[in-house]
Amino acid sequence: MGRVRYAARNIFFGYLGNAVTGVLGIVLQKIFIMRLGETLLGVNSTYSSILSVLSMAELGLGTAINFSLYAPVARGDRETVKAYMLFYRKAYRLIALVVACVGLLLVPFLKIMIKDPVGIEGERDLILFYLIFLFNTVSSYFVAYKYSLPNAEQKNYIQSNILTITKIVTVALQIALLLAGGNFYLYLLTASAVELLQKIFANVYLNRKYPYLKEKDTRKLTAEESADIRRKTGALVCHKVGDAARLQTDSILISGFINVAMSGFVENYNKFINLIANFVNVIFNSVISSLGNLIATEKKEKQYETFLAYRFVASWIYGFSAVAFFILLTPLVTWVYGERFALPGYVIGAILVDYYFKGERVVLSNYKTAAGVFEQDKWLPLIQGAVNLVLSVLLVQRIGLVGIYIGTIVSGLIANAVRPVIIYRACFGRGAGSYFYDTLRYTGVSAAALIICRFLGNAILTDITLGRMILTAVLITVIYNGIFLLMFGRGQECRYLYNHLKRGIR
Numbered sequence: 001m002g003r004v005r006y007a008a009r010n011i012f013f014g015y016l017g018n019a020v021t022g023v024l025g026i027v028l029q030k031i032f033i034m035r036l037g038e039t040l041l042g043v044n045s046t047y048s049s050i051l052s053v054l055s056m057a058e059l060g061l062g063t064a065i066n067f068s069l070y071a072p073v074a075r076g077d078r079e080t081v082k083a084y085m086l087f088y089r090k091a092y093r094l095i096a097l098v099v100a101c102v103g104l105l106l107v108p109f110l111k112i113m114i115k116d117p118v119g120i121e122g123e124r125d126l127i128l129f130y131l132i133f134l135f136n137t138v139s140s141y142f143v144a145y146k147y148s149l150p151n152a153e154q155k156n157y158i159q160s161n162i163l164t165i166t167k168i169v170t171v172a173l174q175i176a177l178l179l180a181g182g183n184f185y186l187y188l189l190t191a192s193a194v195e196l197l198q199k200i201f202a203n204v205y206l207n208r209k210y211p212y213l214k215e216k217d218t219r220k221l222t223a224e225e226s227a228d229i230r231r232k233t234g235a236l237v238c239h240k241v242g243d244a245a246r247l248q249t250d251s252i253l254i255s256g257f258i259n260v261a262m263s264g265f266v267e268n269y270n271k272f273i274n275l276i277a278n279f280v281n282v283i284f285n286s287v288i289s290s291l292g293n294l295i296a297t298e299k300k301e302k303q304y305e306t307f308l309a310y311r312f313v314a315s316w317i318y319g320f321s322a323v324a325f326f327i328l329l330t331p332l333v334t335w336v337y338g339e340r341f342a343l344p345g346y347v348i349g350a351i352l353v354d355y356y357f358k359g360e361r362v363v364l365s366n367y368k369t370a371a372g373v374f375e376q377d378k379w380l381p382l383i384q385g386a387v388n389l390v391l392s393v394l395l396v397q398r399i400g401l402v403g404i405y406i407g408t409i410v411s412g413l414i415a416n417a418v419r420p421v422i423i424y425r426a427c428f429g430r431g432a433g434s435y436f437y438d439t440l441r442y443t444g445v446s447a448a449a450l451i452i453c454r455f456l457g458n459a460i461l462t463d464i465t466l467g468r469m470i471l472t473a474v475l476i477t478v479i480y481n482g483i484f485l486l487m488f489g490r491g492q493e494c495r496y497l498y499n500h501l502k503r504g505i506r
Contacts, residue, residue: 029041030337050113051133068084068228069081071296074293083218110130115258117260135192142199146213150209177190262401304428322356322450380415387407449480453480
């Protein structure tokens with residue numbers, strides 16, 4: 001099966017999974033608020049962020065191994081694959097131990113991170129809730145590494161399908177428990193039980209699919225292979241630490257500097273943003289392994305042509321979704337959860353500015369991951385993380401919630417400015433001037449479309465009803481995509497996409 005078909009299969013199953021789990025997640029959140037309240041919603045969001053930060057203990061080893069697997073998988077070199085997977089297994093067991101120990105060390109500081117936990121009596125409950133989250137994270141390391149092999153074979157849909165089924169079962173059980181009057185302990189323990197069964201199943205399934213991984217006569221990595229992993233992992237340490245400081249701390253800062261309930265308010269918006277963002281990211285994440293295969297087998301000119309089309313799609317889709325979010329997100333949150341959960345327009349604007357430029361960063365990050373470009377920009381995420389934390393902490397105390405997102409925007413734009421220069425030089429051997437020119441073109445067209453769509457949205461959404469929101473969404477879809485195609489439909493990127501789609505359909 002070719003790269004395009006593997007990517008198409010990964011995207012299809014990714015979309016199917018996100019559609020089902022996304023809708024169920026919004027329904028679950030609505031019932032959660034009704035039954036358990038805003039404070040526990042904020043606790044749930046904050047603890048998820050804390051454990052995401054702890055997950056940086058993996059320090060990029062998985063990414064380095066995944067990249068190292070592309071070439072031996074393409075060659076059919078089973079012995080080298082076995083050697084990498086054995087190393088990966090040992091390393092992940094050590095990482096699980098580190099995460100468990102660091103996670104336990106954080107327990108005394110939970111009362112500082114959770115501000116104004118209204119309705120939660122005593123510190124004991126906060127600690128027990130956290131320990132359940134910690135168990136889920138630690139246990140994942142004992143099977144997660146095995147997905148790297150099917151992913152290197154461009155079969156990302158295997159992991160996607162297993163996780164989707166797990167999510168459906170978990171959410172369905174949690175909804176049933178909440179409707180029956182269940183408490184937060186049962187809510188968390190249900191997820192833990194289902195996820196534990198999923199990990200056991202995944203372990204058995206992948207062992208049967210790749211029985212040679214259990215063979216005892218596995219060689220150790222050569223000195224050169226080990227040095228390559230150490231070099232790439234060393235660079236990725238900076239990426240992981242910096243990304244955690246920039247991407248995973250907003251909820252913690254909101255909970256610590258404002259209050260834990262506000263973290264839940266933001267989570268309501270994030271549910272809808274993540275639902276669409278997950279759809280968008282399926283496209284870009286599903287082709288990483290195909291890009292890795294392309295880079296391992298094709299010439300630079302072919303790689304550059306593919307990158308331009310990849311980036312064009314990102315600008316199109318992220319621009320369209322950002323415009324739609326700006327107009328429809330608050331009406332949708334108000335309609336589903338209630339008017340008291342609405343956030344100020346300037347806060348939503350700040351969140352969506354970062355969301356839009358994140359599209360550029362997703363393309364750059366995924367391509368450099370597929371190409372193994374880890375070392376050239378290893379200090380950049382640390383700078384971003386430091387800028388984000390300093391600005392966010394200073395500004396949240398002066399201007400409130402929007403200050404946190406200003407810090408996120410500024411730190412993100414550093415990567416938008418620096419990373420293209422590095423990738424164009426390292427991967428394509430050329431300057432990045434054309435990249436920034438295209439950024440201005442795509443952003444300008446999206447801004448013009450936003451002004452037109454905003455005017456129509458204000459005229460239609462005088463009352464917030466489902467029918468008016470659907471009508472507005474249809475008009476935004478027609479207007480934005482019509483303008484984008486009018487401006488860029490005859491460009492080489494669009495022609496490239498059309499030709500590949502036509503071949504794929506045949």
